[in-house]
Amino acid sequence: MINRNRRVQSGHAALLFALMIPLLFGVFILGTDGARALQSKARIEEASEAAALAIAGQSESSQESRDALASRYIRYYFPHSDIIRMETQNIPCSQNQDCEKITSATEQYFEYTVSTNIEQKNWFSKDTISTSMGNGLNVGGSAKARKYQSQAVDVILVADFSGSMQDRLPGENKNKEQQLIEVMKEVADTLNDYNQHSNLKSELAFTGFNFFTKKYTFDSNDLKYYNYLICKKAHQNQVRQQGWCFDSYENGRNIDVNATVSQIFDYGAYDYWTEKQIIENNSWGQDIVSARFREIPLTDDFSKFKSEISHFYAKGGTASYTGLISGARLAYDGDNQRKLIILLSDGQDSNYSKADDNISSSLIYKGKLCSVIISKLNEKLVYNDSTQSNEHVVSKMFAIGFGYAASDYPVMQQCVGQGNVYDAKNSEAIKDKILELIAEEMGRLSPSD
Template identity: 40%
Template sequence: MHSYSRLHHQSGHAAILFSLFIPVLFGIFTLGTDGARAIQDKARLLEAVEVASLAVAGQGSDNVDLAKQYLEYYFPAATIQDSDIQIKKINCEDNDRCQDNESRFFEYQVTAKISQPTWFPGNEAIIGFGDAYDVASRSVTRKYHSETVDVILVADFSASMYNRWNGGSKRKFLDLKDIIVVIADELDSFNGYMADKSLKNKLGIVGFDYYTSRYNNNTRYFYSHLICGSNEKECTKTNPGGSTNSVNYSATVRDIFNLNSIAHTPWQKREVTNISSFEDVLLTDDMASLKTKINSNSFNITSGSGSGTAFYAGLIRGAQMIYQQGENPRQLIIVLSDGEESNKNTTQKLIQAGLCKTIFDKLNSQQQSNGDNVKARIFAVGFDYNVNNNPQLADCVGAENVFQAQNRDDIKNKILELITEEIGHLAQ
């Protein structure tokens, strides 16, 4: 009886001890489980930040939203605040490691912190990490300047660009001029980073409404770039792509690059229905001169009516300029417009006749003196532009190459992204 009593008494002690150890054991389990997750998340966050840094460097931007999208893909349950993501873009002149390097580069430093919910938060009785634990990581990506690019901005100066819009504080064309100046500054900065000073990024501007325009011998001339009639004659000079004309679409496309064609006959101001001021600015690396021209009254719109839109005219002239003058291995034409074509039927039939394909194929058929092929691309960036309502730009360059932007910064960043895609390679 005494043995049974002692055994029963000891069993009670064991049960009490076991119950006391349960919180400790479970605490060790929770710490081990969530601790292992934290270590794993640390490694995954490093990968996510590396990918995010490559993305922002590839775009040449400090876009926190872009980096955040990558982090949220890796950690869908985590809490990620914008303030927990820091992106630092360091120019070469501010980076000792760049100045001592033969190859010039931008450096992008991305730092991020996430708050990851725990599986076992713990309580007063059981130890744990709480409701969430923080994980942080950092990555550095360099974008080297390995290529130079010729850029033609085909800029809409039709009457609709006189209107105000929600995406900026100014009229559309004034915001457009400011954006062009920013692009010129960025290309000038890129040129300063080139180790080989004989290589230069160049920028040219083509303004358009119904026409393109050139200034020669103190006279402004206008060009429709169209051929009309089966006998291939000049089109009517007022609204040349309008319904009163019988545009010869095949002949127009055939003669895109034939500068002696009747399609490119110069007309004087008194002969045309033009109210806007704009002119060709040939490809140049003199960005200061280009900015002076853009900021002058040489590029101006004085009324919201009377001057229509024909982006095909700007595209044709831009293609001619980059084909004649382009010397760099990368060539980029970017159409900047609100997309409101005045003569949609004419534009659509020109596209169907091969307008855009002919330009694309011609530019990409070029070879450099060393035998390397030139790589040319065409994009469109819209001011407050609805692709569904105005499909001509998308039909021309491809829907994947048309970018809708709702504000000035979006447009600027998209153009810089397109340019930096062409001129650099990434390294970590």
């Protein structure tokens, strides 16, 4: 009787075990794929944080470039998964409700967000095992990074003051010149706030350009006009003195490109022109001298800076290379380790359609103008108070198009780099971009809500 009961119980146990196999296997599947899902969730949050910090560090301008950069980070973490959603944002302080509540510039920040979803294949698919969690797993993650201003910086604004800056953008009641002056004043106010509420001593400089830049000489109470060009020897004569080596502004064949670029920081290399010489030797002469602007060297007297630019007036053609060379020289004179040269223009250089002879093209493509400027600046040593040692300058160059697609201008992309060209549709966008560039190079993760 006892043996018979044992045989019956043994049969029950076998039957019970057989019935529990699917349940046990389901628990196994849930444990393995579930654990993988939790691990993937943690990793995608980590990947999103890395992507947000990368975007903050590189100040990617367009939605496409930010999404592409974030996607590269997500794919690095999940090489065998599909990205089914990618959203990134660049939120200036003026559009961030949390940031707007903060009054001090030192506490203001730019915020960069990344939000993404991936689809990951499960180890046990629905097609093969009915008790699986499905064929794929949708995992999402998000992160935010902020960028503050924490280092002193020399900011050099290289501004287009050609006649087209007198035009208005659609729907605006002020012309581009007036809007740009207001933007520069707001930048000066922000730098002033940085300096007053920290131990920073950031400085601001300005140089305008049409076909020339202008430098005021206080000892002689006179303006000197520079186009920063050096002619080939055959064209250095009494009529076309140094720097006046072309018959028209689209003709750059008579310019000694290598000499012009190699002597940027040689302060005696370039001849200047007087107002009388400009008028007598150039069909644009009257417009060139009618424009009212001049170089303002690096300064932290922001009240005086704002007062001086208030009276500036745009007129004449466009030659951005004059502004770039002038800006580089202003940057070299600064004592801060970080230097930003920001070119602001509302259009391509005059006569750009003459691409073969265009002066800007020759200087940038053949002479490597912008690369030379950056490399020469970065060779300079300045004293770093934090490390109490001399360190190399870290300089960057950017271009912002005011009401036109500067990113479609190949010469400018070649100059400052494709990732450093921005298109701004209005003055608010210009201001936000300049302040973003001024903020520190690397971001920090935003606090959790």
